[in-house]
Amino acid sequence: MGDAVQHVAEIDLLTSAHRGSERAFSELLHPLVEHGYRLACGMLHDAHAAEDAVQEASFTAWRKVGRVKDEAKFRPWFLSIVANECRNARRLKWTAGVTLGLPQLAIHSSEEGVLRGVDLRRALIQLSDRDRLVVILFFYLDLPLDEVALISGSSVGATRARLYRSIRRLRPDVEIEKALR
Amino acid sequence: MTLRNDIHAAIDEIGPPVPALADQILASLGRTSGSSSAVLHRRPNPWRVGAGRLGSLVAAVLVVLLMAALVVGVHVLRDRNLLNIPPAPAHQGTPGTTTSPNPSASPPPGGPVPTRLQGNWFLPPAAYIALNGSATPCPAPATAANCNFELTLMATTYREAYTARGGTQQAGQGDVVVNNNEIDFFNGVLCGRHLPDGVGRYRWALTGGVLYLTLISDPCPRPGPLVYQGWSRTP
Numbered sequence: 001m002g003d004a005v006q007h008v009a010e011i012d013l014l015t016s017a018h019r020g021s022e023r024a025f026s027e028l029l030h031p032l033v034e035h036g037y038r039l040a041c042g043m044l045h046d047a048h049a050a051e052d053a054v055q056e057a058s059f060t061a062w063r064k065v066g067r068v069k070d071e072a073k074f075r076p077w078f079l080s081i082v083a084n085e086c087r088n089a090r091r092l093k094w095t096a097g098v099t100l101g102l103p104q105l106a107i108h109s110s111e112e113g114v115l116r117g118v119d120l121r122r123a124l125i126q127l128s129d130r131d132r133l134v135v136i137l138f139f140y141l142d143l144p145l146d147e148v149a150l151i152s153g154s155s156v157g158a159t160r161a162r163l164y165r166s167i168r169r170l171r172p173d174v175e176i177e178k179a180l181r
Numbered sequence: 182m183t184l185r186n187d188i189h190a191a192i193d194e195i196g197p198p199v200p201a202l203a204d205q206i207l208a209s210l211g212r213t214s215g216s217s218s219a220v221l222h223r224r225p226n227p228w229r230v231g232a233g234r235l236g237s238l239v240a241a242v243l244v245v246l247l248m249a250a251l252v253v254g255v256h257v258l259r260d261r262n263l264l265n266i267p268p269a270p271a272h273q274g275t276p277g278t279t280t281s282p283n284p285s286a287s288p289p290p291g292g293p294v295p296t297r298l299q300g301n302w303f304l305p306p307a308a309y310i311a312l313n314g315s316a317t318p319c320p321a322p323a324t325a326a327n328c329n330f331e332l333t334l335m336a337t338t339y340r341e342a343y344t345a346r347g348g349t350q351q352a353g354q355g356d357v358v359v360n361n362n363e364i365d366f367f368n369g370v371l372c373g374r375h376l377p378d379g380v381g382r383y384r385w386a387l388t389g390g391v392l393y394l395t396l397i398s399d400p401c402p403r404p405g406p407l408v409y410q411g412w413s414r415t416p
Binding site for chain 2: 022025026029030031033036037038041042045046047048049050051054055058059062117118120121122124125126135136139140142166167169171177178
């Protein structure tokens with residue numbers, strides 16, 4: 001019963017957003033901004049660039065919200081826009097695509113945790129955009145594989161293969177099933 | 182730790198929580214929409230131009246054409262000495278220097294780049310591939326000549342470029358000052374921030390002919406290649 005009421009409310013929000021209601025659009029988007037920011041951080045490794053990407057994505061989403069027909073697809077739709085903005089940011093600003101987000105000082109740190117983080121970020125940044133997108137969505141945003149596939153524009157099978165391939169590159173010494181936990 | 186936990190920890194380090202981000206973005210969305218009411222006008226689809234809008238568009242194009250014709254006409258008449266227009270005052274400043282968008286804002290303290298730092302500095306192919314290889318790949322096989330980053334330091338300006346598939350591309354440029362062991366980059370064209378904002382502060386050290394830069398602070402997306410490893414005189 002509660003779910004049905006919530007579903008009706010969501011339909012109303014989306015319908016209102018289609019009609020140009022900023023309030024309805026804001027209610028739809030608000031809980032997703034953090035997801036978008038975390039995705040952009042994972043893609044760009046730069047907090048400022050991530051904020052910019054999410055802001056651009058929000059404007060794009062506002063302009064094109066009429067294309068979303070199903071509220072359940074609003075999150076993957078918005079995250080795919082964020083991912084696209086991240087790709088644009090990397091194309092337009094070469095440095096945005098190569099920022100590691102951590103100064104050289106940290107690389108010299110003797111703390112194992114910091115070194116591991118730096119090494120992992122370096123390995124992530126060496127993945128292709130699409131591989132990194134899948135890894136960030138699955139491991140960092142903890143999204144299910146079918147939603148990852150939807151956002152990345154691939155089939156579930158292709159996404160799984162991309163994920164496995166990326167895991168092998170990130171952690172060649174770890175079994176796939178263990179890494180997927 | 183699992184890979185999932187490691188990735189969470191690694192990305193969390195560079196992306197601190199921004200709890201107010203959603204409110205900021207949604208507030209700016211409202212300002213951009215140009216209305217404080219709850220129901221806002223959607224930005225019009227540029228491919229669906231109505232009759233009235235078409236008329237405005239044509240009028241705007243005509244105004245632009247008229248102004249262009251006036252400018253061209255004045256130049257032609259001035260060239261023929263038919264108009265007695267005094268020459269424009271000579272541009273103040275040194276030719277070739279970058280003009281600051283905000284003349285009242287002072288650059289960071291410091292002087293010109295020391296002579297021993299001036300010239301071209303390179304990162305090798307391995308560094309380029311690690312940093313930018315997925316965005317613009319290098320030709321195969323990658324060599325020092327066809328795959329590198331280049332940083333050029335002149336007395337008061339700097340330039341960034343990379344060589345990869347498609348040849349050498351300029352990536353950024355701006356002004357630079359050196360203050361003891363600190364080197365500051367500012368007025369970067371790719372950064373889009375102007376003085377007093379947009380100053381990237383780094384420490385520099387020259388060891389064994391290799392230039393090392395260490396980030397102090399930089400609001401621009403500039404530090405990646407700068408601090409990745411030491412810069413050499415040859416790629």
